[in-house]
Structure formats: C-alpha cells, structure tokens
Amino acid sequence: xxxxxxxxxxxxxxxxxxxxxxxxxxxxxxxxxxxxxxxxxxxxxxxxxxxxxxxxxxxxxxxxxxxxxxxxxxxxxxxxxxxxxxxxxxxxxxxxxxxxxxxxxxxxxxxxxxxxxxxxxxxxxxxxxxxxxxxxxxxxxxxxxxxxxxxxxxxxxxxxxxxxxxxxxxxxxxxxxxxxxxxxxxxxxxxxxxxxxxxxxxxxxxxxxxxxxxxxxxxxxxxxxxxxxxxxxxxxxxxxxxxxxxxxxxxxxxxxxxxxxxxxxxxxxxxxxxxxxxxxxxxxxxxxxxxxxxxxxxxxxxxxxxxxxxxxxxxxxxxxxxxxxxxxxxxxxxxxxxxxxxxxxxxxxxxxxxxxxxxxxxxxxxxxxxxxxxxxxxxxxxx
Amino acid sequence: xxxxxxxxxxxxxxxxxxxxxxxxxxxxxxxxxxxxxxxxxxxxxxxxxxxxxxxxxxxxxxxxxxxxxxxxxxxxxxxxxxxxxxxxxxxxxxxxxxxxxxxxxxxxxxxxxxxxxxxxxxxxxxxxxxxxxxxxxxxxxxxxxxxxxxxxxxxxxxxxxxxxxxxxxxxxxxxxxxxxxxxxxxxxxxxxxxxxxxxxxxxxxxxxxxxxxxxxxxxxxxxxxxxxxxxxxxxxxxxxxxxxxxxxxxxxxxxxxxxxxxxxxxxxxxxxxxxxxxxxxxxxxxxxxxxxxxxxxxxxxxxxxxxxxxxxxxxxxxxxxxxxxxxxxxxxxx
Numbered sequence: 001x002x003x004x005x006x007x008x009x010x011x012x013x014x015x016x017x018x019x020x021x022x023x024x025x026x027x028x029x030x031x032x033x034x035x036x037x038x039x040x041x042x043x044x045x046x047x048x049x050x051x052x053x054x055x056x057x058x059x060x061x062x063x064x065x066x067x068x069x070x071x072x073x074x075x076x077x078x079x080x081x082x083x084x085x086x087x088x089x090x091x092x093x094x095x096x097x098x099x100x101x102x103x104x105x106x107x108x109x110x111x112x113x114x115x116x117x118x119x120x121x122x123x124x125x126x127x128x129x130x131x132x133x134x135x136x137x138x139x140x141x142x143x144x145x146x147x148x149x150x151x152x153x154x155x156x157x158x159x160x161x162x163x164x165x166x167x168x169x170x171x172x173x174x175x176x177x178x179x180x181x182x183x184x185x186x187x188x189x190x191x192x193x194x195x196x197x198x199x200x201x202x203x204x205x206x207x208x209x210x211x212x213x214x215x216x217x218x219x220x221x222x223x224x225x226x227x228x229x230x231x232x233x234x235x236x237x238x239x240x241x242x243x244x245x246x247x248x249x250x251x252x253x254x255x256x257x258x259x260x261x262x263x264x265x266x267x268x269x270x271x272x273x274x275x276x277x278x279x280x281x282x283x284x285x286x287x288x289x290x291x292x293x294x295x296x297x298x299x300x301x302x303x304x305x306x307x308x309x310x311x312x313x314x315x316x317x318x319x320x321x322x323x324x325x326x327x328x329x330x331x332x333x334x335x336x337x338x339x340x341x342x343x344x345x346x347x348x349x350x351x352x353x354x355x356x357x358x359x360x361x362x363x364x365x366x367x368x369x370x371x372x373x374x375x376x377x378x379x380x381x382x383x
Numbered sequence: 384x385x386x387x388x389x390x391x392x393x394x395x396x397x398x399x400x401x402x403x404x405x406x407x408x409x410x411x412x413x414x415x416x417x418x419x420x421x422x423x424x425x426x427x428x429x430x431x432x433x434x435x436x437x438x439x440x441x442x443x444x445x446x447x448x449x450x451x452x453x454x455x456x457x458x459x460x461x462x463x464x465x466x467x468x469x470x471x472x473x474x475x476x477x478x479x480x481x482x483x484x485x486x487x488x489x490x491x492x493x494x495x496x497x498x499x500x501x502x503x504x505x506x507x508x509x510x511x512x513x514x515x516x517x518x519x520x521x522x523x524x525x526x527x528x529x530x531x532x533x534x535x536x537x538x539x540x541x542x543x544x545x546x547x548x549x550x551x552x553x554x555x556x557x558x559x560x561x562x563x564x565x566x567x568x569x570x571x572x573x574x575x576x577x578x579x580x581x582x583x584x585x586x587x588x589x590x591x592x593x594x595x596x597x598x599x600x601x602x603x604x605x606x607x608x609x610x611x612x613x614x615x616x617x618x619x620x621x622x623x624x625x626x627x628x629x630x631x632x633x634x635x636x637x638x639x640x641x642x643x644x645x646x647x648x649x650x651x652x653x654x655x656x657x658x659x660x661x662x663x664x665x666x667x668x669x670x671x672x673x674x675x676x677x678x679x680x681x682x683x684x685x686x687x688x689x690x691x692x693x694x695x696x697x698x699x700x701x702x703x704x705x706x707x708x709x710x711x712x713x714x715x716x717x
Contacts, residue, residue: 165462
C-alpha cells in the first residue's frame with residue numbers, strides 16, 4: 001500500500017447512492033427573531049408603508065374588540081380573537097398582489113378583512129348562517145380552515161397549478177404553532193419544496209395551542225428550523241414588529257414569485273385573549289406573562305417608531321381611531337340584523353345537481369315547515 | 384352499416400385509455416399519485432401517460448396520500464381537473480381527512496362557488512391474494528359522506544365510460560376500481576367512440592323472474608355466475624349492477640324487485656354497517672308490498688380482511704349466494 005492509498009483508506013467512502021443534496025447553511029434562520037422597529041433598520045422603512053400598517057393595526061384591533069363584543073351579545077357563535085397578532089394578520093394581507101391567494105385558518109378573519117373582504121362576509125362562519133360567506137375566487141381568499149393545517153396542501157396545490165399555467169401567482173398560507181404538529185403541515189412543506197411551489201408559509205407562533213404551550217408541541221430549536229429539513233429557507237421574525245413581518249414576508253413572496261420556491265416564516269407573537277370567548281386562559285397561564293407582552297404590543301411598537309420619527313401626531317392617531325370606530329359601528333349595525341336563512345338551501349350545494357334522494361328530503365323539510373307555519377297561523381286564517 | 388372492430392381488452396386497458404382520452408381532450412386534466420409516472424402505476428393503469436403528456440400532467444408525487452389529495456384540492460381551486468390515484472384501498476386512509484373535511488364539503492361550504500372536480504381512483508376489494516392492507520372494501524366510508532359520488536365499474540366498457548363521466552363531473556368522485564377485475568377481458572372496441580354513461584344509473588345485467596341480486600363492482604361477475612348456476616335449481620335470477628352507490632338508483636333497483644318480489648344484496652364489504660343494510664332498508668321502505676320475503680344480504684364477514692390463504696372463506700361466492708336465495712321463503716309458492 002502506498003502512502004497515498006493509506007491516506008484514502010482513512011477517508012470514509014459514502015454508500016453508492018449517496019450524494020450531497022443541499023447546503024443547509026443558507027436555509028437556517030437567524031438566531032434571534034428579526035426586528036426592524038426600534039432598530040437602525042427602521043430608518044430604511046417606507047414611511048407610507050409604516051403609516052398604512054399603523055392604520056390597519058388600529059383598525060384590526062378595533063375589529064377584534066368588536067367581534068369579541070358581538071359574541072357576548074349572541075351575534076357570533078364563537079370568535080377566536082387575533083388580538084396581539086394584528087401585525088402578522090395585516091402584513092400577510094398587505095404583501096400580496098391582487099392575483100395572489102391567501103389561505104387563512106379560523107383565527108385569520110382579520111387577514112381576510114385586511115385583504116379587502118367585507119367583515120360581515122368574513123365572519124359568516126363564526127356567525128353561523130353558513131360555513132363560508134364569500135366567493136373565494138373573488139378576493140382570492142380560501143375558505144377559513146377549521147381542521148388545522150389542512151389548508152396548507154391546498155395552498156401548495158394552487159401555487160403549483162398557477163406555476164404550471166405560467167401565472168406568477170403566489171399563495172400565502174397561515175397556520176399556528178399547534179398546527180405545525182399536524183401531518184398536513186409536514187406533507188405540505190415537503191410537497192412545496194419538492195415542487196418548488198411559489199408558496200409562503202407563515203406560522204404565527206402565539207405561544208399556545210388552546211392551552212398547550214409550545215414546549216409541549218415541539219423540541220425543534222425553533223419552528224423556523226423545521227424548514228431546513230425540507231430544503232427551504234426558514235425565517236424567524238418578531239411577530240409584533242409589523243415592519244419586520246412585512247419585510248420578511250415581502251422577501252419570501254418575491255423569492256417565490258421569482259421561481260425560488262417556498263419559505264417557512266415563524267413569527268413570534270402572543271395571543272393576548274383566550275383561545276376563544278368559550279375558553280378560560282387563567283387555567284393555563286399567568287396574567288404576568290400576558291402583561292409582559294402588553295409592553296411589546298404591535299400597535300405600541302409602531303406608534304413609538306412613527307411618533308419618534310415625526311410621522312404621526314395626535315391628530316393622525318385620532319383620524320386613524322375614528323376611521324376604525326366607523327368600521328366597528330358599521331360592523332355592529334350590520335351584524336345586529338338577523339341574517340336571512342333559507343332551509344331549502346341546505347340541499348342546494350351538496351352536488352352540482354341534487355340527487356333524487358336529496359330532492360325527496362328537501363320536499364320533506366318543506367312539508368314540515370309548511371305544517372309548522374300552519375300550526376302557528378292564527379285560527380281561522382288562511383295561510 | 385359500419386363494422387366495429389371488437390378486440391379483447393382488459394379493464395386495466397380500458398381505464399388507462401379513459402385517462403389518456405380525458406387528458407388529450409382537456410388540458411386541465413392532471414394525473415397525480417405514487418408511481419403513476421415512470422412506472423405507470425403498480426397496476427400499470429397510467430402506463431404511458433407521463434411519456435405522452437409529460438411529467439407535469441402525470442406526476443409522481445412524494446409518498447403522502449393526504450398531500451396528494453390536499454394539493455389536488457388546491458389545483459382544482461385554480462381550475463385544474465385532478466385525477467389522483469390511491470395505490471391501494473387501505474393506503475388511501477391518510478387522505479380521508481382531506482376527502483371528508485374538504486373535498487366532499489367545498490362546494491357546499493362555499494354555496495356552490497368552489498366546486499372541486501376531483502376524481503379519486505381507488506383500487507379496492509380482495510381476491511388477488513394480497514397481504515394485509517391491500518384488499519379492503521372501503522366503499523361504506525365514502526357512501527356515508529355527503530358531497531361525494533361513489534362509482535364502481537364491473538365491466539370493461541363501464542370502466543371506460545364511468546371513468547370518463549367521473550372525470551367530466553364537476554363534483555368529486557370516488558372511483559372504486561375492483562382490482563381483481565383489472566385483468567378481466569371482454570370484447571371491446573378501443574378505436575370507436577365510447578359512450579359516456581351518466582353517473583347514477585344502475586343497469587340490469589341479466590333479466591330474471593324469480594329474485595333480484597343487487598350488487599356492484601367485483602361481485603357482479605360472481606352474481607352472474609350464481610344466476611347461471613341457479614337455473615339448475617329452477618330459479619331465474621335477475622342481476623342489477625349498481626355502478627353508482629352515490630347517487631343511488633332507487634328507480635332501477637325497485638323496479639326490478641317489484642317485478643321479482645325477492646332480493647338479495649351481495650357485496651364484499653362487511654355486512655354490519657356495510658352498503659347492504661342501506662340498500663335493504665331502501666328496498667323494504669319502497670317495495671314492502673311487493674316483497675315475498677325479507678331482503679337478505681350476502682356480505683363479507685364482520686372481520687378485518689383475512690390473510691390471503693383464508694380470503695376465499697370471506698368473499699361472497701356462488702354457493703353462499705345460492706344459499707341465501709334458497710332462504711327467500713319459497714314455501715308459500717309451492
């Protein structure tokens with residue numbers, strides 16, 4: 001054996017099929033969540049964008065408060081509030097072009113509203129007069145998904161289809177920290193990476209899946225790190241810093257649109273309210289923790305930046321608040337009207353054409369309703 | 384009169400031809416699944432499609448059924464017409480959440496705004512000597528989910544016609560392919576225009592006066608064989624091939640039972656909670672005064688699908704069907 005051969009003998013020979021795939025280093029997220037507000041980077045942010053974000057955050061906070069109030073008045077069946085998470089909701093909507101698609105979960109009605117959806121339509125599911133109150137194709141907002149993470153493969157498939165058709169459409173899908181444990185999260189990210197689909201996954205890590213904290217959800221260094229295993233970049237961002245979330249998402253959207261494939265973004269935020277109005281968060285978290293996050297409120301962070309830079313004064317704030325009040329008053333008024341319900345519609349959309357069996361059942365229900373009306377009609381009156 | 388060149392063809396060939404023709408006719412039709420590309424599928428149904436239409440139209444996906452169906456939902460939302468292949472009946476179970484919670488409901492939850500024209504092809508049933516998880520009859524799960532059409536062919540011609548109709552449907556269709564009939568041969572005209580049957584119609588495969596065998600998919604040939612054997616016993620059996628479990632063709636089934644006065648439902652799926660219970664109830668509710676005997680069921684036993692060396696005891700066969708026919712209270716007639 002020559003000296004050279006001896007040296008080679010110490011170098012492990014990889015199995016025949018093995019080859020290096022992707023360099024993981026560029027995919028890794030930063031060690032700390034990306035920040036813009038209150039840092040030197042803020043000077044580079046577009047003042048018009050910051051003001052727009054501010055107006056949307058204030059409007060979003062008011063929307064959350066109004067929707068929560070409507071549950072107490074019995075006008076909504078349930079409301080999963082995104083109070084505290086408005087920066088993520090709003091930025092997700094604002095980074096998209098009109099032709100792009102948003103895939104929300106049930107907590108993301110605000111993102112749909114920020115994208116231009118009528119709040120009454122966005123709240124239809126939670127009011128309970130139908131499951132979806134809008135035509136998804138009109139605003140390119142998918143139906144609110146209640147089964148966790150199941151909307152993620154839809155976003156991948158849509159983005160993939162758009163790419164096959166040669167359209168430069170991007171899909172942005174929202175999911176929570178709990179949703180990252182679901183199998184559909186894994187399958188969606190894997191398909192997206194393999195297909196290089198133009199899709200952006202935004203995980204709003206709000207600390208809790210109802211009552212279960214993140215530590216019981218994952219042992220990963222961060223949720224953003226999960227991206228590396230799929231071969232896509234992971235980005236970690238402060239979810240209460242609206243400028244930072246907007247910047248990171250805008251980069252991911254541009255990357256996807258340019259053919260670079262998917263990105264996983266973890267936004268670290270906090271759910272200030274209970275899971276829904278039906279939940280009692282005192283059973284699983286300390287109020288001191290909630291208070292600590294109050295000092296890191298997304299509106300506060302942006303307000304501080306804008307006022308320090310002279311981009312916002314008392315009059316400006318008042319104007320934004322007034323506009324938000326108008327939105328809330330309009331929402332309140334319209335939600336206080338009873339929706340029109342047509343029981344016959346229950347059979348109308350199950351199939352393109354109702355089956356013979358559904359036609360029989362529709363006739364049965366109609367007969368029951370007629371009999372009920374007869375029963376309630378005053379005696380001696382013809383109906 | 385034009386002469387039609389009939390050649391022997393297998394159900395597998397007819398299914399492949401249906402996919403090919405649908406893809407050639409409509410660029411929105413995309414096939415996706417495990418091994419459907421280069422290999423042509425484990426049953427070779429998609430053989431040649433990737434070569435003819437490219438890998439973007441016939442795509443080997445990662446091995447994940449929920450992902451396959453979930454991405455198909457998104458593709459359909461964007462205007463495509465996906466045809467997905469579940470490799471085997473039991474391998475399709477990871478996709479059930481997507482199927483039940485989204486595919487079946489999307490049209491309804493969006494008030495008709497977002498129909499999902501997706502065809503889910505599922506090789507189903509036993510009789511091929513498959514090991515565990517390769518022989519399930521999963522139709523009852525699909526039948527119990529409003530919003531899905533559930534279709535299953537029993538002949539070569541129907542395999543083509545029903546698959547074309549399923550792909551053309553604007554509703555999601557679970558297309559159940561009886562895998563033990565994949566290699567069944569019939570005379571078929573592969574070059575002529577193939578009639579596309581409307582979904583939801585049963586067909587009388589054999590007319591008879593004594594009793595009706597109501598069946599579908601893999602049990603149709605078994606019932607036809609039983610009907611031939613029954614002649615020796617003096618029974619003239621009618622055989623109704625349902626072809627579509629949803630929508631259910633009450634009209635054809637009840638017209639037959641009213642004629643014969645007796646009915647046996649035959650399928651491989653379990654008896655308890657299986658399709659036969661629903662069919663027997665529907666027939667009884669509609670044809671009670673025409674019935675000379677209770678509607679009987681010949682079904683698979685209420686057991687997990689048996690290992691291959693024991694499956695013949697589980698599958699409804701000619702003798703078990705004839706035993707059931709014998710129990711249809713003929714005494715009153717004699």
